[in-house]
Amino acid sequence: MIFTSTRSQQEMTSAAAITRGIAADGGLFVPCEFPQLSFDKLIELSQVDYITRAKEVLKLYLTDYTEEEIDYCVRGAYSNTFDNNEPAPLVEVAPGTEMLELWHGPTCAFKDMALQLLPFLLVKAANKTAPGRTIVILVATSGDTGKAALAGFADVPNTRIVVFFPENGVSDMQKLQMTTQVGKNVAVCGIEGNFDDAQSGVKQIFTNDAIRNELDQMNMEFSSANSINFGRLVPQIVYYVSAACDLIKKGALKAGEKFNVAVPTGNFGDILAAYYAKQMGVPVDKLICASNRNKVLTDFLATGVYDRNREFYTTSSPSMDILISSNLERMIFHASGNDADLTAALMKELNEKGRYQLPPAVLEKLQSEFFGGFCDETGTENTIGDLFKNYHYLADTHTAVAANVLEQYRQATGDKTLTVIASTASPYKFAASVLPALTAEAVPEDGFAQLEMLSKLSDTPIPAPLAGLKGCAVLHKTCIAKDDMAKFVKDFLKK
Numbered sequence: 001m002i003f004t005s006t007r008s009q010q011e012m013t014s015a016a017a018i019t020r021g022i023a024a025d026g027g028l029f030v031p032c033e034f035p036q037l038s039f040d041k042l043i044e045l046s047q048v049d050y051i052t053r054a055k056e057v058l059k060l061y062l063t064d065y066t067e068e069e070i071d072y073c074v075r076g077a078y079s080n081t082f083d084n085n086e087p088a089p090l091v092e093v094a095p096g097t098e099m100l101e102l103w104h105g106p107t108c109a110f111k112d113m114a115l116q117l118l119p120f121l122l123v124k125a126a127n128k129t130a131p132g133r134t135i136v137i138l139v140a141t142s143g144d145t146g147k148a149a150l151a152g153f154a155d156v157p158n159t160r161i162v163v164f165f166p167e168n169g170v171s172d173m174q175k176l177q178m179t180t181q182v183g184k185n186v187a188v189c190g191i192e193g194n195f196d197d198a199q200s201g202v203k204q205i206f207t208n209d210a211i212r213n214e215l216d217q218m219n220m221e222f223s224s225a226n227s228i229n230f231g232r233l234v235p236q237i238v239y240y241v242s243a244a245c246d247l248i249k250k251g252a253l254k255a256g257e258k259f260n261v262a263v264p265t266g267n268f269g270d271i272l273a274a275y276y277a278k279q280m281g282v283p284v285d286k287l288i289c290a291s292n293r294n295k296v297l298t299d300f301l302a303t304g305v306y307d308r309n310r311e312f313y314t315t316s317s318p319s320m321d322i323l324i325s326s327n328l329e330r331m332i333f334h335a336s337g338n339d340a341d342l343t344a345a346l347m348k349e350l351n352e353k354g355r356y357q358l359p360p361a362v363l364e365k366l367q368s369e370f371f372g373g374f375c376d377e378t379g380t381e382n383t384i385g386d387l388f389k390n391y392h393y394l395a396d397t398h399t400a401v402a403a404n405v406l407e408q409y410r411q412a413t414g415d416k417t418l419t420v421i422a423s424t425a426s427p428y429k430f431a432a433s434v435l436p437a438l439t440a441e442a443v444p445e446d447g448f449a450q451l452e453m454l455s456k457l458s459d460t461p462i463p464a465p466l467a468g469l470k471g472c473a474v475l476h477k478t479c480i481a482k483d484d485m486a487k488f489v490k491d492f493l494k495k
């Protein structure tokens with residue numbers, strides 16, 4: 001399998017694409033074609049466990065890894081790290097609506113699905129392309145990626161990891177998860193700014209030649225654990241394949257039938273993986289792209305105009321508080337028939353003016369695949385309440401946004417197709433926002449008291465990784481101006 005950049009013609013192996021994270025021209029690495037899975041193959045995979053399904057999908061993309069390497073990586077990532085050894089169970093909420101629960105890993109959010117595997121893929125890839133070098137992972141996080149990356153990379157030999165998060169843009173639990181992280185190779189730092197500031201700061205460090213040279217002299221090299229890295233995307237394709245297998249297994253999906261997918265969307269990585277699965281032959285029909293009040297994608301899918309020049313809102317679903325959806329670049333590339341020149345031109349406009357407009361043919365293609373919708377704060381809270389009252393399903397704020405937009409889609413179109421909702425976080429991770437949907441009682445200030453209250457009200461157990469944070473020492477207290485990120489990285493690497 002050959003990988004190219006979204007902005008110019010290139011030829012890379014998967015190992016090179018994963019080690020570099022981002023192409024030298026600023027573009028993202030994408031596969032030149034989509035390997036195929038027949039329905040018979042899906043039937044076969046419906047009989048095996050998640051690890052075996054993951055290996056079958058990975059080997060189609062990572063053709064420069066040996067089967068032994070893939071086996072080692074997948075086992076390391078998914079053996080005994082997820083509840084009941086089931087990384088992505090499918091849970092029926094109501095007839096025709098299934099939750100694909102992606103939050104049973106060590107940090108209780110769906111980022112674990114990819115970030116438990118990425119360190120293994122990256123270390124193997126670096127061994128192939130840059131033997132002996134230390135890989136430096138830079139992460140900008142809106143909350144969940146940071147902890148998941150820290151959990152995946154802590155004390156992994158030959159790696160260092162630096163995580164930046166918006167000091168006032170993550171939940172108390174998310175912050176505590178990150179600032180208590182142990183590990184000799186980790187640094188965690190708040191910034192005065194929002195997620196987009198953190199993300200563009202990281203991008204600037206990545207593409208700064210002077211810093212790259214300094215690293216080179218220390219025998220180090222940058223890579224990215226953000227969802228722009230193809231090594232993040234490929235593990236996410238697996239769970240949509242797995243969802244199709246589980247539907248087949250329980251008799252809900254037969255040859256010739258399709259299902260829809262509804263995804264709470266921020267950086268467009270999760271829903272892009274669903275699109276990739278569809279391109280591989282997984283029988284997905286509509287891709288329902290759900291946004292919160294930061295509805296830049298809803299507007300984009302309706303009009304073809306991407307415009308980030310707008311007010312930024314902090315919401316109860318912070319992992320979707322994003323105005324620049326990085327992975328959309330890959331979608332534009334594919335939807336335009338792999339047109340790197342067009343993609344490069346649009347991204348240049350985005351960079352310079354914060355705005356671009358799709359050619360009508362590309363917009364039409366996107367509209368045939370995606371439905372875009374959004375849900376405000378009241379809608380989110382009401383949906384959490386309704387799901388619990390009507391179906392005894394306890395959803396987090398992000399998942400609720402998707403469920404709400406799915407309902408809007410069903411009412412607008414009358415489409416009754418079986419739908420899989422990507423359930424992306426444990427409700428306990430966002431207890432302060434979930435509780436008001438369930439009770440009129442006052443929500444306690446203390447994060448741990450919130451967990452107790454949610455457990456009592458819903459009669460579900462507090463996830464062990466969150467309960468275990470109680471009493472952990474806060475090890476990372478630094479908060480810096482967004483312009484000081486490069487200096488912070490350099491100081492850490494010299495330690």
Ligand SMILES: *Cc1c(COP(=O)(O)O)cnc(C)c1O
Nearest residue numbers: 144266267268269270319424425
């Ligand atoms: C990251 C995240 C999302 C958004 O996923 P993207 O791949 O960035 O679109 C949704 N929900 C939760 C809980 C997340 O952590």
